[in-house]
C-alpha cells in the first residue's frame with residue numbers, strides 16, 4: 544500500500560499503525576517530487592536512468608506545446624486562465640489531443656513559456672513498458688505470470704481501496720499495489736492542524752486493519768508493506784525569486800530559460816552575460832542554495848546533458864517559491880527539499896521484517912521483486 548506523503552515524522556508523532564505494522568523504518572526520499580519518486584519506486588533506478596525529475600524540461604524543438612505560440616492564450620485574461628479549475632480542464636484537453644497517458648497538469652506554467660518545454664510524464668509509468676527501456680513493476684508482474692492488481696492512479700483512492708479489499712477478499716491476487724494519493728493533497732493544506740491530521744490518519748489506519756483482516760482470512764501467508772515517497776514540511780517563508788529574475792529584463796527563451804518548481808528553480812543559460820546576471824541574483828538568495836556537482840551525483844540527478852537545468856537552486860526546508868510555475872500561492876506544507884531533512888523522510892511499515900531494510904525509496908523495488916519471485 545502506497546500512501547503519498549506519509550512521512551516518518553507524522554508516522555511517529557501519531558503512532559500510526561504501530562500495533563498492526565511493528566517493523567518500521569525511515570526511508571530517504573528521492574530528491575525531487577512525486578514525479579520522480581514514483582518512477583524511482585516503480586523501477587528501483589535513479590532519475591539519471593529513468594529520466595524523470597520535475598515535469599518540465601527545456602526542449603523547444605520537441606515541445607508538444609508549440610501550439611501555444613499560435614493560440615495566444617497568454618493574451619487571455621489571467622484572472623480566468625490562472626484559475627486552477629480552468630487550467631485543469633485545459634490540461635485534460637491537451638492530454639487528450641496528444642494522447643498522453645501519464646499524469647499531466649499545466650499547473651501555473653505561463654502559456655507564453657510553455658513552447659520552450661517538454662514534459663517528462665507523457666506515458667503511464669504504472670503500465671507495462673511505461674518506463675521502457677527500463678523494467679517497471681508491471682513488466683515484472685507480467686513476466687512472473689502471477690495474478691496481480693495495480694490500482695489505477697486516475698481513480699479516487701476510496702475506489703482503489705475498495706477494489707483492493709475485494710481482490711484480497713476473494714483471494715484472486717498474489718500481488719497487489721494499492722495506490723493512494725489523498726493524504727498528499729490533505730497535508731499540503733493542513734499539515735499544521737494536528738487534530739485534523741490525527742483524524743485523517745485514523746481513517747487510513749482503519750483501512751489498513753480491514754486489509755490485514757481480509758488477508759488473514761483468505762491467505763495462508765502474506766506480507767503487508769506500507770510505503771511512502773516523502774514527508775511534508777510546514778511553510779516557514781516564501782521566496783519571490785521569479786519576480787526578481789523577471790525584473791532583470793532578460794529575454795526568456797533567448798537569453799535564458801527557467802522553471803520555478805515549488806522548492807527549486809532550474810536554469811538554462813544561452814549567453815555568458817545572462818548567466819552572470821542570473822547567478823548574481825541566485826548568490827544573493829538567503830533562503831536557498833545552488834546544488835553542487837557532488838549533491839547532484841548523490842541524488843542521482845547528474846544528467847550529462849543537464850536535461851533538467853544547468854543550475855538548480857534549492858530552497859531551505861519550509862521555504863516556497865511564490866509565485867512559481869507550480870503554484871501562484873503558498874501552501875501550508877510542501878515537499879521537495881533536501882532528502883537529508885527530517886521532514887523529508889518517507890516511511891516503510893510492515894507486518895514482517897524485510898530481507899534488507901530499505902534505505903532509499905528506490906529500494907522498495909528490490910523488496911517487491913523478491914516478493915513477486917517468491918524468494
Ligand SMILES: [Zn+2]
Pocket residue numbers: 548577727728731878
Ligand atoms: Zn504533494
